[in-house]
Amino acid sequence: MMCYGSERHNKCLKLLPDPGVSVLKLIASEFIGTFIMIFGAAATPIVDAKYPNAETLIGKAASAGTAVAVVILSTGHISGAHLNPAMTIALSLFRHFPFVYVPLYIAAQVLGSICASFALKFIFHPFHNGGITVPTISTTRAFFLEFLITFNLLFVITSLAFDLKANRKLAGIAIGGTVFLNILIAGPSSGGSMNPVRTLGPAIANGNYERIWIYFVAPVTGAIAGTGAYDFIKLQ
Known part of the structure; x- marks a missing residue:
């Protein structure tokens, strides 16, 4: 686990639960954080559909990246x-997170x-x-695109969280920036999900499960590969 500050107050990123926090608070934190992230990432394309050209690809990518960073x-x-x-599973497999x-x-x-x-x-x-x-492209291409962008994301996250030699001062911004970049690359083709729940929630709310398996399998395998x-x- 990474430190935040001198030994304690210089923290920039932490992926292990705080041992002093109750399980209920940990779960509530993940629930609220995921709610905010999905609300921010999914709202922008919805606004663009309601008000044509109100948002651009850059706007959609920025919304998702900002949501993740905050x-x-x-x-x-x-x-x-x-x-x-996908991230939780990958970190657990490599013993960075308790199963x-x-x-x-x-x-x-x-x-x-x-x-x-x-809510949306x-x-x-x-x-x-x-x-x-x-996906607006073939299943095979969409799968590998989601695999690669999730690989990119978890490579960055793992480097910032678990390598003591990494520059972590702007970890949240770096991770949000990676999401921003990935959506610029993949948004028009696969949606730039990188996250099974980014796809699952909207799919359930809309009753649209087209090729949904891509967004479960590709991000998980990409996350494992990136981690x-x-x-x-990493340097020892």
């Missing part, structure tokens, strides 16, 4: 602000995503389907 900065010190089952917390974190993330998606549906009906992620890649090359 949640990391506001809740990272409590639960680690995973917000993403006992994995089901609880994923449950909180799924519930936060569903609640945010139905209530507010923006009938334009709420703008928040779904459905493993940095673990392999």
